[in-house]
Amino acid sequence: MAKLSIDDESARVERMTGYEGRYREADGYTIAFERFEEGGDFTPFYKGLPDDRCQSHHWGYVVKGRLTMHLPDGDEIVEAGEAYYTPPGHTDELDPGTILVEFSPTEELARTLAVVEQNLQSEVG
Template sequence: MAKLSKDDETARVERMTGYEGRYREADGYTIAFEKFEEGGDFTPFYQGLPDDLCQSHHWGYVVRGRLIMHTPAGDEIVEAGEAYYTAPGHTDELDPGTELVEFSPTDELARTLAVVAQNLASDAS
């Protein structure tokens, strides 16, 4: 069994301006606690993926704030207190102060985040 708390100091932690994520991997899945202090529309960071869309499944729960999943079929809004599932083929937008818990297949997530990281790096330069 794997577990993770939002303050777990043994987790893999990633920080950048306006963001903190804590991650633990187990049995092919990644558990994440994420805080988006600044929020924003993250659509540009998926450029270079097929159809410029996230290629990972996600199951999650919005603890605080609001998440908007942009899909070709239209936008889905998930607010604090609601759980969600989304298939590959989306981008996301978060209100400032949003916090969520998310579960994703590790391999799909890693391939997607590799492209996101490249886009973040070129955006910072």
């Protein structure tokens, strides 16, 4: 069994301006607690992936704030207190102060995040 809390110091932690994520992997899935202090539209960071969209499935719950999933058929809004599932082929936008807990297949997530990280480095560099 794997578990993760929002302040778990034993988890893998990633931080950048306006973002903190805590991650734990188990049985091919990644559990994530993510805080988006600044929020924003993350669509540009998926550039280079098929259709310039995230290529991972996600199951999650919005603890605080609001998540907008941009899907080919239109936008879906998920607010605090709501759970969600989204297939590959989306981009996302988060209100400032949003907190999520999310579950994703580790391999799909890793392939997507490799491109996101390259795009982030290009923007900073």
